[in-house]
Amino acid sequence: MQLYNTLSAKEREALIEEAGLERLTISFYKYAQIRNPQLFRNHLFINWSEQDVLGRIYVASEGINAQLSVPAINFDKFKEHLDSISFLENVRLNIAIEHDNKSFLKLKVKVREKIVADGLKDDTFDVTKKGTHVGAEDFNKLIDDPDTILVDMRNHYESEIGHFQNAITPDVDTFRDSLDIIEKDLAEFKENKNLVMYCTGGIRCEKASAYYRHKGFKKVFQLEGGIIEYTRQVKEKDLDNKFIGKNFVFDHRRGERISEDIIAKCHQCGSPCDTHVNCANEACHLLFIQCEECATKMNDCCSDKCKEIHELPFEEQKALRKGKVVSNKIFKKGRSEVLKYKK
Numbered sequence: 001m002q003l004y005n006t007l008s009a010k011e012r013e014a015l016i017e018e019a020g021l022e023r024l025t026i027s028f029y030k031y032a033q034i035r036n037p038q039l040f041r042n043h044l045f046i047n048w049s050e051q052d053v054l055g056r057i058y059v060a061s062e063g064i065n066a067q068l069s070v071p072a073i074n075f076d077k078f079k080e081h082l083d084s085i086s087f088l089e090n091v092r093l094n095i096a097i098e099h100d101n102k103s104f105l106k107l108k109v110k111v112r113e114k115i116v117a118d119g120l121k122d123d124t125f126d127v128t129k130k131g132t133h134v135g136a137e138d139f140n141k142l143i144d145d146p147d148t149i150l151v152d153m154r155n156h157y158e159s160e161i162g163h164f165q166n167a168i169t170p171d172v173d174t175f176r177d178s179l180d181i182i183e184k185d186l187a188e189f190k191e192n193k194n195l196v197m198y199c200t201g202g203i204r205c206e207k208a209s210a211y212y213r214h215k216g217f218k219k220v221f222q223l224e225g226g227i228i229e230y231t232r233q234v235k236e237k238d239l240d241n242k243f244i245g246k247n248f249v250f251d252h253r254r255g256e257r258i259s260e261d262i263i264a265k266c267h268q269c270g271s272p273c274d275t276h277v278n279c280a281n282e283a284c285h286l287l288f289i290q291c292e293e294c295a296t297k298m299n300d301c302c303s304d305k306c307k308e309i310h311e312l313p314f315e316e317q318k319a320l321r322k323g324k325v326v327s328n329k330i331f332k333k334g335r336s337e338v339l340k341y342k343k
Contacts, residue, residue: 003045009105012054016101022072025096025103025251027228029115029203031063031127032087037111040064045109047081054104056250058112062127064088065115065203067250069104094201094228096249096256103251116207119176124214131197131209131220136233139196139223140242148194151182153204154248157287157334161255161264161274162227162245164198173333175204182208183215190217198223198230200247231258246274266291267339268298281306283321287333288342303338 007015016023034040041059048068055068070078083089096103134142143150143164150167152159155178159169168185172178186195195217197205205222213220223230227247234241245263246255254276266273266289273291280300288302301307309317334342 002049003042005106005108007106012105013102016105019071021101023069023099023101023103024072024075025067025069025099027067027094027096027201028091029063029065029201029206030088030091031115031206034059034061034063037061041109041111045107048078048109049107051078051081053078054107056104057107057109058115059109060112060115063115067104069101069251092225092229094225095232096228097231097247097258098253098256100251100253103253105252116204117174117176118179118207118211120179120211125211126214127207127210129210129213130206131195131213131222133224134196134221135224136230136239137237139198139221139230140240142194142196142221143242145194147192148196149186149189151186151195151197153178153197153199153208155333157276158200158248160334161276161289162243162247162258163263165242165244167198173335175208179208179211183212186217190215194219194221196221196223199226200249201226201228227258228256231256248276264289265341266294267334267342268294268302270341279303279306281310282317283309286336288336288339289334302336305338 037059044057051074052071053068055066057064057066082091142148143166150164152163152167152169153175155173155175156171163169170178170181172181189195195212197208199205202222202225205226209220209222227243230243231247233239241259243258244261245259246257248255255274262272262274264274265271268290271291273289275289275291276287277290277295277300279286279288279302284302284306286302299307299310301310309320
């Protein structure tokens with residue numbers, strides 16, 4: 001019984017091109033008590049492999065977080081399988097604004113301690129005691145209220161290319177960094193202000209809303225379905241769009257344009273730009289913003305040093321990496337002294 005990928009990304013890419021079928025990029029999450037995450041993980045992998053589902057899925061005892069690419073012709077079958085799982089029946093699916101057949105090239109279902117790392121060790125905190133969910137229309141009304149504080153629960157590199165007007169955008173690297181910072185900065189408003197939060201698809205806000213209620217905030221709200229669902233409702237109901245720029249997404253597209261505003265700048269030359277790339281030097285892979293002119297000049301690299309390495313023969317590059325541990329600490333997101341124009 002196959003429980004893991006056997007094809008490389010290049011092999012999968014070739015199969016997708018050969019099939020020529022439309023694929024849908026979808027995300028969803030659900031907080032729930034899962035008694036045996038490993039068994040549940042295997043169940044999902046077996047079923048979704050048969051449907052040619054690709055993506056990145058995290059399973060933990062507290063629930064599931066999934067970003068997927070599903071063949072359009074298999075969508076009904078995929079939805080039927082979700083509905084057969086008691087706690088996922090009729091779960092809200094966030095469907096991407098822009099689809100890309102190659103948004104994911106492997107199916108990765110991983111068991112994690114938590115579906116959203118929060119660093120919390122508080123056993124009295126109940127993630128299911130969440131704040132009030134609001135749709136796009138009510139969200140717009142709330143954020144126009146002078147008694148509202150609007151907070152972006154995403155990381156610095158996400159909000160840099162797009163955010164809601166007048167939102168607080170913490171300069172943090174991870175979700176866990178933002179929890180204590182926001183609580184401390186907004187402590188005086190626990191009783192009398194509306195604390196309204198948003199994120200990409202809602203999963204971080206849901207945990208954050210429960211956390212801030214746990215910490216004594218009285219009026220806590222979150223944007224239902226995050227920026228993805230907000231954009232869909234704005235278009236469907238012809239509402240005023242209050243999001244400016246791009247929504248950062250966690251697949252190879254790295255962003256969906258919500259408005260024509262470009263609020264970021266190239267990290268290398270400072271010109272208006274909101275295109276995220278990864279440094280072409282495999283030993284670096286830094287995520288940063290780069291315009292087309294700098295991409296050409298720097299051969300898709302973040303620095304002269306990386307450019308020199310990237311231009312070496314492959315075997316020489318491989319030799320330079322030999323013996324070095326490649327980890328998430330290397331793949332930093334927009335934090336480097338070589339990025340002159342990083343805000």
